[in-house]
Amino acid sequence: MNKLHIYLSHLEHNFTVLKGLIKPSTALIGVVKASAYGTDAVSIALCLEALGIDRLAVAYTAEGVALKKAGIKCPIMVFYPQHESLETLLEYNLEPVAYSVRILNKLQSLAVDNTLKPIPLHLKFNTGLNRLGFAPSIVEEIVSKSQSDYFNLISIYSHLAASEEQRPSQICETQIEKFLELKRKSKKIVSETVAFHLLNSSGIFNYSEHQHDAVRSGIALYGFANHPEWDAMLKPVSQLTSTILQIVSVKKGETVGYNSGWVAQHDAQIATLPLGHADGIGRQFGLGKIQVSINGKKASIVGNVCMDMCMIDVTKIDCHEGDEVELFGFKNSAEKVAKSGDTISYELLSNVGQRVERIIHR
Helix, strand or coil, rough: EEEEEEEHHHHHHHHHHHHHCCCCCCCEEEEEEHHHHHHHHHHHHHHHHHCCCCCCECCHHHHHHHHHCCCCCCEEECCCCHHHHHHHHHCCEEEECCCCCCHHHHHHHHHHHCCCEEEEEEECCCCCCCCCCHHHHHHHHHHHHHCCCCCEEEEEEEEEECCCCCCCHHHHHHHHHHHHHHHHHHHHHCCCCCCCEECHHHHHHHHHHHHHCCEEEEEEHCCCCCHHHHHHHCCEEEEEEEECCCEEEECCCCHHHHHHHHCCCCCEEEEECCCCCCCHCHHHHHCCCCEEEHHHHHHEEEECCCCEEEEEEEECCCCCCCEEEEECCCCHHHHHHHCCCCCCHHHHHHHCCCCCEEEEEE
């Protein structure tokens, strides 16, 4: 059936590459949100912890709780904690990121009741992505508020909007200037132990001179960095495979799939795979837009992708029912497959459904 092979040796390789791009004193924060980009969050987190990752990061509280329950000891940041999840977050000793006055005020009210120890805290500022974060104009107010006995301020950071763009990038340059200014103001208030960080995966490759005290890596740990030269330095961690369920003969003029999505221009052999949009292969990948790899040759997905299946044209390929097919991995780069489907590797990787079996290779 369908399998997502996860190669921890490739994760270790990517970790080593990233460590080689930063100073020994720069901390590396490993992002394991969204099931570690569609793989297996616990296995990835355990591996990164063993490799010596400085800190892990997830998107939401539930992801961090699952890692804590699995025995992860490494500090875990929660990027986007929600108001109603903050008590649970603190119960499991996770590290909240405050990105709004509402969240910071709620944390402070909870901290009053948490007299045993101060709450570990990260502050996020919006320098131009315009998604989440405090306005730089109130940096002194927010940072000063974080200096109370109720908090242990760990880091102050922001996020670049287009770190993969060829330099010079106007938006990145503007964000960098804003971050340097808020850093300058913050350092007048905070202790020397507070870390500053700005770079994500592509930024580590493109703006290494702005690594500050830490960097955050998500997609690069899994083998991609949004540029062919950078991707070539990394190894894909995951490989999605399926098997041929059945091969049918289709005569010229007959159609394949829902809504007659493909019309045979010749007598054809069509193989059906037990993989569909419920498994992460969306309809945008059908109608001949992407190719899969089978027995060393490429075959196009024809017709519309179904919920549980998709069909490929194997007319010119020597293959049989039960043969393995690679959707993405080593022969088919997830980056190229995603681009052919008018999307990005992040979406393709993180969309792999939970009914696809995960196979961990250590």
